[in-house]
Amino acid sequence: MKFDYTISELFAGVGGFRLGFERASKNWETVYANQWEPGKSKQHAYDCYIENIKNNGFVKTKGISTHEETKRIHNTDIAEHADKASYYIPDHTVLVGGFPCQDYSVARTQADGIAGKKGVLFWQIDKIIAEKQPPFVLLENVDRLLKSPSKQRGRDFGVMLKSFEKRGYGVEWRMINAADYGYPQKRRRVFIFAYHKDTHYYQSMKHFDGENILHSNGYFQSQFPIQEESSNRHQPLSTTLHDDIVELSDNFNFRFRNSGVMIDGEVYSEEVLPKKPKKQTTLGDILEQAVTDEKYYLGEKLDDWEYMKGPKKIDRVTSEGYKYQYAEGGMAFPDHLDYPGRTILTSESSKSRSTHVVRDPETGRLRLLTPIECERMNGFPDDWTNTGMPHKFRYFCMGNALVVDLVEKMAKELKRIVDSEKKMQEKEQSKQNLSLFDYEEKDTKVI
């Protein structure tokens, strides 16, 4: 297994993973990235990624031209590359990507093969992993993944864990709310770190029990410290994954906690509690000054907004004719400036309940967030998406993106892990050279 500081970025969007890795260390180099917005003739996220290579938003890779660098970024359906991964995707040490939560169930096919549902992007990742066998994989998904689907709790994540096991990986996961670690957005995402069994990392993790991994020796705990005691609302749980993935897909039911580990099919999961951050950045802290553009301001008539944000009960009828009452509570209107903001969705800036509305500290008037403020909530540099895309797509891209600061921390830890893999490999190599030398000496004597 070869270790260096190369990454491949799938579902790259506007490059949040790459940016986080580059901030963690100058050593990381993105050798391949892929971003394609299905069904769209204008590829705004891809264009933004390329523009940030050209304008040095990303760190320039030594030894290659900007043109060569842009050729590493592919604007194709990942399915096309996953089918010929050895041709399209260069070797890399870490595979990264954020992808949607979909139906991961599997079924037996007529030819007694096994197949997941069409169009499910995880199966493209799985193909790439099978072909490329990267030593490490770091993925991001919405927190719902741990519970889906509602009729068979935990099935999708169980299938995902089993797939990793079949490919020869151990997995550690943690649901992280960026605000819990001091950042200005309550964005909860599950991060999945997988390590190949040929790594020293895997071999060392095998010696520890689940609790030890989550609290002391695992991947997440050093950068995302947790309290010693886990939540007393949910007890830790363990299970063994069924050997047959179809059997597992049909029958698996498990209440995954917010963190856990799977090695050799043995799962341990625990509801961990984050340690309080030393400093909390709030929505108020990231607001721009002197926002004068009238397009951000709400105007005098607020009835629609008040209704959307307010508590309500609505009578509804299902498609089967069943009557029920839909109820939702009221929410802060405007949003509190002394707390972190809520999650930015792709619809941010549209007239909807989930869109942030703030009272501008200078004008005292109600307004929407600016694209720069959304970029700040995700830890991107100001104007990262100001690369020629329409205004509303800047919000869309931030709704899709991740909190770069979290990735930076994870990439720092990965750098340390890869450093240690390299050292171990060098030691083994010099031991081998020594014994070879020994052998040659004996040989010489015989002659």
Ligand SMILES: C[S@@+](CC[C@H](N)C(=O)[O-])C[C@H]1O[C@@H](n2cnc3c(N)ncnc32)[C@H](O)[C@@H]1O
């Ligand atoms: C959750 S977003 C990831 C955003 C990214 N982490 C960032 O920082 O911007 C998923 C991305 O996958 C892209 N995508 C969806 N289907 C795809 C496909 N079949 N092939 C390649 N990319 C795809 C979407 O356009 C979207 O930008």
